Amino acid sequence: MNSSTTLQSKTATTLKEHIVEIISDSGEGAQRCGQSLGSIAARMGNGIWTVEIIPAEIRPPARSVAGASGNRIRIGSGPVSNGGDETDLVVAFNEQVLLGRVRAGELKPECIILLENMWREHADPKIVAAYTETYDKVCAAGYRVIEIPMERECRKLVADAKRGKNMFALGMLCHLYSLELQLAREQIAITFGKKEQSVVTQNVKLLEAGFAWAEANLDFCYRIPAPRATEPKVVINGNTALALGVLASGMELCSMYPITPATSASHYLSDVFEKVGGVVHQAEDEIAACAFAIGASYAGKCTVTITSGPGYSLKQEAIGLAVMGEIPLVVVNVQRGGPSTGQPTKVEQGDAPAAIFGSHGDAPKVVMAPSTIEDCFYSMITARKIAETFNMVVVVLSDASLATSQQPFPRPQFSESWIAPPVDQSAVPEGMKPYDWDAATGLARRFIPGQPNGMHTLTGLAHDRASHVAYDPEINEETLHFRSLKLAALQKTLKTPPVFGDPQGDLLVLGWGSTKGAIEEAVQALRDDGKKVSSMHLQFLQPLPGGIKEIMQRFGKVMTVEGNWCDRPEDEIIDESNRRYSTLALLLRARYLIDVDCYGEVKGQPIKPSTIRRVLAAKLAA
């Protein structure tokens, strides 16, 4: 492209939505560029969904195919509920990270690639050869590749272009998507607000240079019109939302052990919790983290422990103790690929069976699954309340996709009703026992150390109402009965989940957790084509709310879409007698005796709406 040409007269192509990626080696700032772009678009009123692109290694070698680090932003005219399908436009700081994304199949066939071209004239002939080879390959593959001298242009302003190229790229993207430059300047001021003014000024200069360069040299630009934003929104990822939810729930203590992808929630919480009198305790292991939380909860302060799959497995015995002792406890499991160490940085919805059925013996627990970033925030408040109302363990199943995705949601309005009351130290009435289970609901007063007359020894052994160890057959059955009743009591308070689409039709698709946006997008697309498809998303996996069966019965076919394994009926030896179903499908089949099919995907990536659309269309046609 001729850099002397100015194209002032170009008109912006109007789009409904676009997916943009900025990728670089680790440490080159593509993450920050992408997050800033998302925030600016959100301020324009656009719906956004951003996803972090994270290499599996901490410091992958520079210019490596597996080293792509960055951000993917889906920008839409209206609200955006998920990361969408493949990418429309990429800014790549080198050709190797680009190659990684091409190979991963993440780019649309007609994707536009804005590629740093400094490598073409690099001193190392091997790098030059690698660059030209890849360049030719991606051009031949049909992508529209535009070489951009980002390094050269940045050098006009800064000595070390490595620190600043990201803001130049941000400027280019602001121009390409007709985002207001002033909003971008303000965003930089916010991003670098803690640093000295000179840093802000320099980054603004780079931003403006990128904007001007794109304006002068690129012969296209877009506009994704959106209604002006009318309310303040917070733009955070699911882990930050969880951490803020912990703060908002009034819990005072989070006990954890480092594990991917849960840890960033604890990182953030560690930074902010103490400001409001809270503590993050990093325990010596996962079991200790859970036992510590149980001790603090027992002592009167409902506590949360945050972990991911392998850590959850380790906590199982302790969780059973909390169930047995009827100690309120919130356990967050930010799911990743399993079993074993599995795929630590990748998304999967494989831990619901462990959460629902886990710990030996009959150990009824509440299992919730937030399905949006906003849900991650509010679910912590709900979880704490349920835990303390029912003296139960509440497991919150988030996942790696929610953990690292950002989506704006209305700024919450703080309510004092969110937070826990002070520790109850009132005397226990004479004659009351620590497990005076209510005959109808199984509920009993929570005895807390410090309460006069309440002295007893909580035990993980079978016990009677007085918490005395009891091996009497009748007593054991009575205790299991009442612990189970509490789930039913909670279930009576739950609302039937709303149906997305018509209340009857040919196909109902059910899901849980982070797949909600993609499922609803696919359902909407099919409905726009006249198909009679609806969906329902469950926030509670245990107990399942009432009314689901009646809704399922109004549809010709029912299936689930989940991020966990299910056997493929097309396999020669798989049939009805041995097929293993996805978790929710299994639960629904068992509970409602309805023939629920399922589609499960375990690729470590969020399930794409186009995939779901194809699956649902096939199910309709079957």
Place this chain on the structure above:
Amino acid sequence: MNMLATECLLELCEERHELEDYQSGVPRWCSGCGDNAILAAVQRLCRDEGLRPEKTVFVSGIGCSSRFPHYMRTYGFHGIHGRALPVAEGVRLARPDLNVFVNTGDGDCCSIGAAHWIHAIRYNMNMTVFLHDNQIYGLTKMQASPTSPRGTKSNTTPRGSTLEALQPLSVTLGVQNVSFVAQAVDWIPENLYEIVKAAYHHKGFSFVRIVQRCPEWLPKVWDPWLHDPQRITILRHERGLQPSAALSQVYRNQLEHDPSNLNRARELASDTDQIPVGILYRDPSVPCYEDLRQNGKLHTPELIRSGLEAEFDKFTVWPQAAG
């Protein structure tokens, strides 16, 4: 985290409790079991110190000794195998106003819960920990424990255990932030009581290894020490314990030991021939984790609100100003 408001109140009337006020049920330990002696010493401590039963928590794991809380009329937490210490730490961090005790056995503490033991020493949270060390698994019916002497015949080591015994005192004295280590034997009640009392009065992680007899599975293992008082070394010091005249008549083997001398304490601990009894080590200057984590912030609704709003401010995208 913050102290309860009740901590600020003056106690206007003194409570007086008798031994029975701390007793609950009839212990189901075997007759002659050292646990009975420990229970008696601890109940006496509670009475003498006037501990309010509702403000006192005994936390245990699993094993014979971990039944202890059931026999105290206080709050108790009889949890899962090996995890008494982290549970007690959670109680302590949440509730600085409670008296926290831990009862754990040699299997519970030194085997399945060993990781927690090491770290509990390092946290140095204010609690009194009794290691009931009878050198054998009792509740599961006689298997070798990490502290069983080499050659111990048990159901899992019918031809004698092959490994040298782990020395709980040496391990404890080897960990950073160790602040109180003492040893007692179940058969000298007066001394046991004094040691338990000193442990209770130490602010920090007070670790008392109690050499304890198991009449059921290892009835003879302590006989050489029982029959020969000279093999017990009474540790005495003006900053430690001073044995009574009566005690000194029987246990004449006494040693001046300054509890601030860590290296000497380690030497004494490593002697498996003699049993040193008394305070091996005490350092009241080691900070407690719960104090280090206190930042004086009261967890009030107003503080939560302002903290949340400040965080939301960081992440809020505001609508553009009209115009």
